[in-house]
Amino acid sequence: MKKLKVWRQGDVLFTQRIQEIPKDFEKNKDGIVAFGEVSTHAHRVDKTIANLYVKKSIDLAISHATAELMIVECLKEGQQVTHEEHESLSFPVGLYDNHKQVEWDWFSKMERKVKD
Amino acid sequence: MINELTPEQILRFPEFIKKWTDIGLSCEPANRSEVEAGVEETYKIAGLEKPKIVWCESPLSAGLTRAIILNLEKNNEWKEKIEASVRDSVMASVRDSVMASVRASVWDSVWDSVWDSVMASVRASVMASVWDSGYGQHDANWVGFYSYFKEVCLLDKQTQKLSGIEKITKNGGWWLPHKNICWCSERHNTLLRDDQGRLHSSNKPALSYPDGFSIYAIHGVRVPEKYILTQAENINVEDVLKESNAEVRMAVISKVGFQKFKEKIPHIVVSAKHNNELLEFELGDEKVRGLLVRWTDKFADKQTILPVPKTREEFLQWRGDEDDLPDDINDCEQVRISTFPGLIKKARAEAGANWMQAIEFVQET
Incomplete structure (x- = not known):
């Protein structure tokens, strides 16, 4: 059985299943994968050894709020994704797709991104 | 050119870390005359006239007062923010002068020891929870960094332009410089942190200013006032479950105690x-x-x-x-x-x- 590798850093999770960066993605200069509104902590890409790609048409703030897919391109080995509270993630060189945790709003009956 | 620090100079790192961390976290009332002298000196260095100084009891009231006055005031000169010329340009000028006088390795060594340590205690834990950019005592990390070069490496000339900002940092809170007018804020009078240095108090404001502007936080997570001022056993646990922010939910549950929380529902x-x-x-x-x-x-x-x-x-x-x-x-x-x-x-x-x-x-x- 083929196993799916998953890397987790708090409420952010990465899998390795993308072969190339889609044409509708562009490099993001801020390098923030997810941002905590209350704690102000961030899941952050070390731009010296990795790049963050986000969908071209979507504003980054909306992208964060709606848990849109982002892609981390790891160019060199090292601690490519850091966070103030969580241990840093070290990936082999390659592309990683990012998934953000969501939850269910019992009262509005809608999905929402886990806000932190 | 300073090629390397002497062992005696390196031994002074802890002294500067403590001194500037204490400044950044100080809850003493501002020394207003020293702050005013610092503001005057800084404006002079920037080639500006001495401004009118307006004192406020917190950064919030300074910001609000500024907004109200600038909205009412027809004098457009007052509306001109000069933060870039009095703070950022001084910082850039001092940085260039000091960099030209020390080797990169010396710069890095002081940066890692003084800048980062004070930053971790002051800016990361206090400022990050309160506002996007800060002045006065919360500039302690970078002012302390250059102060080390001035006092320990005797780079007086290179850091001369910093003297006004150093006075403000040592003696007061925020300052909002405009042409002809400068709003200055008191320092916080309460600052409570956990053993990780994060803002924390489970029953009172973790940070407050003389006018009552307060921040409530549990282990660095800002939470609504009601969860702090209500005793744990009286917190409405249904309200907590309805909180849309997962960090707030977790912080308040930690105050109630998870087992008690589950027992209540x-x-x-x-x-x-x-x-x-x-x-x-x-x-x-x-x-x-x-x-x-x-x-x-x-x-x-x-x-x-x-x-x-x-x-x-x-x-x-x-x-x-x-x-x-x-x-x-x-x-x-x-x-x-x-x-x-x-x-x-x-x-x-x-x-x-x-x-x-x-x-x-x-x-x-």
Whole structure:
């Protein structure tokens, strides 16, 4: 059985299943994968050894709020994704797709991104 | 050119870290005359006239007063922000002068020791929780950094332009410089932190200013005032579950105590796996489900409750795609994986029939 590798850093999770960066993605200069509104902590890409790609048409703030897919391109080995509270993630060189945790709003009956 | 620090100079790092951290965290009233002297000196260095100084009791009231006055005032000169010329340009000028006088390795060594240490204690824990950019005492990290070069490496000339800002940093809070007018704020008079240096108090403001402007925080997480000023046993736990921010939910649950929290709300454990539990709570007439997830980060063991759907219909509404639903909505692990959109469907495709076992959180932090 083929196993799916998953890397987790708090409420952010990465899998390795993308072969190339889609044409509708562009490099993001801020390098923030997810941002905590209350704690102000961030899941952050070390731009010296990795790049963050986000969908071209979507504003980054909306992208964060709606848990849109982002892609981390790891160019060199090292601690490519850091966070103030969580241990840093070290990936082999390659592309990683990012998934953000969501939850269910019992009262509005809608999905929402886990806000932190 | 300073090529390297002497052992005696290196030994003075802790002294500067302590001194400037204390300045950054000081709750003493501002020394107004010293701040005013510093402002005057800084304006003079920038080639500007001495401004009118308006004192406020907190950064909030300074910001509000400024907004009101600038809105009323027809004199456009007052509206001209000169932060760039009096603060940023001084910082850039001093940086260039000091950099030209010391080797990169010396710069890095002082940066790592003084700048980073004070930054971690002052800016990261206090400022980051309160505002985007800061002045006065919260500039302690970078002013302390250059102060080391001035006092220990005797780079007087190179750091001369900093003297006014150093006075303000040592003696007061925020300052908002405009042409001809400068709003200055008092320092905070309460500052409570946990052993990790994060803003923290479970029963009073973690940070407050003389005019009452306060920040409430539990282990660095800003929470509504009501959860701090209400005793743990009187907190309405249903309100906590309704909080839309997971960090706030977790912070308040930590104040109530997780066991007490669960005891207060009738619930059953639907299933459990990997130290996580799928719980069903009775909230009034309604039954809702929450995923109790536990993990460990750099600081502590943590746990929180993520609201999740209770019925297959709700899951479908959540996902919008039958293929992306857990096979068993009562299975804690399947429900946990379903909190990451798109993963279930992908996992099935990747791993085949036995897909639930194929998921591996190989590096969970």
